[in-house]
Amino acid sequence: MAVESATVVVEESVTTTESPAIVSPASDAEEPTVTVGEAEPVSPSQATSPAASSFPSHVIKRQITGYVGFANLPNQWHRRTAREGFTFNVMVVGTPGVGKSTLINTLFKQEVCPLEDDRDMAFDPNPAIEMRSVSADIEENGVKLSLTVVDAVNYGESLNNRESWRPILNFIEHQFDNRLDADAKANRGRILDTNIHACLFFIEPTGHSLKAIEIETMRQIHHRVNLIPVIAKSDLFSPEELQVFKDRIRADIEYHGIKVFEPTLYSNDENAAQSLKRLLSVYPLAVIGSTTEVARPDGTKVLGRSYPWGVVEIENPSHCDFLSLRDLLIGQHMESLREKTNRELYEFYRTEKLTALGHKQDETVFREINPAQRLEEERNQHKAKLAKMEQDMRVVFQTKVREKEEKLRMSEQELFKRHQAMRDELNVQRKELEERKARLESGRLTASPAEEKKGRRGFNFAR
Ligand SMILES: Nc1nc2c(ncn2[C@@H]2O[C@H](COP(=O)(O)OP(=O)(O)O)[C@@H](O)[C@H]2O)c(=O)[nH]1
Ligand SMILES: [Mg+2]
Structure with a gap:
């Protein structure tokens, strides 16, 4: 522009x-x-x-x-990021056949995840969970997206699923550790973002409530990843059944204190706030996946699934929450997912890890700066400084007053002494005069022995 x-x-x-x-x-x-x-x-x-x-x-x-x-500046930023491209790493967790690969392919409109058709007939009662990732570089209107999908293969397949969540959590934390190592290198170069930005958790469409394995897995990973629970294959429910199922899952999630991803709003736009509110109110999102087009009764072709009783349209909000999921994951809140991962979840993990290693930080130095709080602190420092100056000035003033008073007192005493001396001398002189007067009156005028010696007469005030 x-x-x-x-x-x-x-x-x-x-x-x-x-x-x-x-x-x-x-x-x-x-x-x-x-x-x-x-x-x-x-x-x-x-x-x-x-x-x-x-x-x-x-x-x-x-x-x-x-x-x-x-x-x-935003245009400059846009040009740079469009050239460099974006990285988005999403993890899918759910039992085999729940529809993970199909949903990813539907979301990105291409076959990112191959649909597995080579079944292994050998029976393994406890197959190991394997974290398998596929990557694809996608481009839309000149913007490049480097997409990686990580699948927890064999999740929920064991006869004993007690520890099914562990490989998933380990994988997420391993990515954080990789970043931690990269951050600690002297020459960091360009760090690849391999952190998992979102985890799509596929809830099996049982119609009852969350299964124990689902609750435990979400409980174990929700503090490490942006968790987005979705109800898989929601076309298997009638609208009423789906509502009941959703309510039960919401209650379970709340009861077990599981934290699901809530996007950050970057603007004060009222419409954006409203649509986010709407999105959160339909959690967990009920999704349907299909990469094939089917014909509607009017002959038009849409992405959907065809049934004897009609067609379920993927991109029809009254049929499922697929569009809301696409907005959440790609169209509206991908940046929020990336930012939350790298600024909050990774930072939290990093602090935990370094603290466990014995690193301590001086909170007064590294404390996050809150501008209002900082302003308040500076104002208080300023006030304290003023109060100290006032106190210092008061002390100086009192000392000066004391010194002045002392001086005045001394000169007062001095004056008093001089006054005393003068009065004594005057008394002596008066006495002499009275004696002379007495002698004159008696006709026997004779000089005083002192006057005779000095040859002086009269008063003498000189000192
Ligand atoms: N009814 C229904 N079937 C689906 C849906 N998504 C996928 N499927 C089917 O479920 C089967 C397994 O899907 P797939 O994506 O390979 O599951 P994954 O093992 O979890 O990756 C395939 O036959 C899909 O056609 C859905 O939303 N509704
Ligand atoms: Mg698959």
Whole structure:
């Protein structure tokens, strides 16, 4: 999609020492909104501190006309990924003949899984479960898909099925281990994604409820893989029977705490949310497989299965949930399956494995960063810093006041002493004057011995 000219709103980040700002997440992609937070007083020392500089300090909204180019990033990404292609690894688990290969071939509209017709007549009471994989490179509208289907051959065939789930779980974990090894190499190069992105679990169309082997297998693997239980060969049920069967299975799944795959929604689109809700409400999906076209009464040809009483159409939502499964697995949520596998399930396994090996991580360093929480922490650090500064200033102020008071007290004492000395001298002088006056009045004026010595008369204030 070429964009010739556009009005683009950009946010410019400017560092300032005056007011730290808080940026709210943009409410929509075209018109990002910016909120400038309350301006808190910041001292110059804080403005240069690491905590202060890690803030996007101030955001100015600028309106420019013209095309910058980053709006084209999704197209660039699309071109790169279309060229490189996608990898999708799906596992099918179910008893032999339940319809696994047929369903995969129906989903991808080609014979990915060969239908087995060479039966081994030898009786083996406990055949080993063998994880067999087939791969196919498929291309649709220039997008390449490298598909691998892993089949747990002989699952449910033994007389004793107690441990049937083990080879399946081992296989899934083995893929995680391979990735773990690849991640640990010094030179990683391009890592092939061999993790299992989805597990289609085929529930036998018994019409009763889940069998013990089905419950145990799902219980053992649901935390390691995106589990998608499907009711196989649902054309064997009447609509009423199917509803009863579905309800029982849903109750079993809930009772045993089995976690089934729920896609992530990448947009706020109301329609997408509604269709996801609809999809989850019809879990477990009742499917029918067929790669052959059959004629409807009106003569048109459709993918389906033909019965004496009529035709079951695969791609008719009122006949089965095949289209919902195709949307879930391919059309709408394949990326969600891949992402959940590699970001959540693999990461969870990796953490478990490394922790068991004795690796410990400093939670304060490697903790996942929640922007709101981080903002709150930084605000608290800022507040604590302000409080400490205030406390320091108070201590300095009190010391200074004390020093000043001490000085005043000292000079007061000094003044008092000088005052005292002057008063004493004045008293002495007054006494002398009174004596002289007395002598004058008595007519016997004679100089005092001190005056005679110095040859001085009168008052003397000099010191
Ligand atoms: N009635 C019915 N039969 C099916 C369906 N899917 C497959 N089958 C038949 O079941 C048989 C075994 O199918 P297949 O795909 O080889 O089963 P797998 O062993 O689980 O891979 C074949 O004869 C299919 O034609 C379905 O949805 N409904
Ligand atoms: Mg098969």
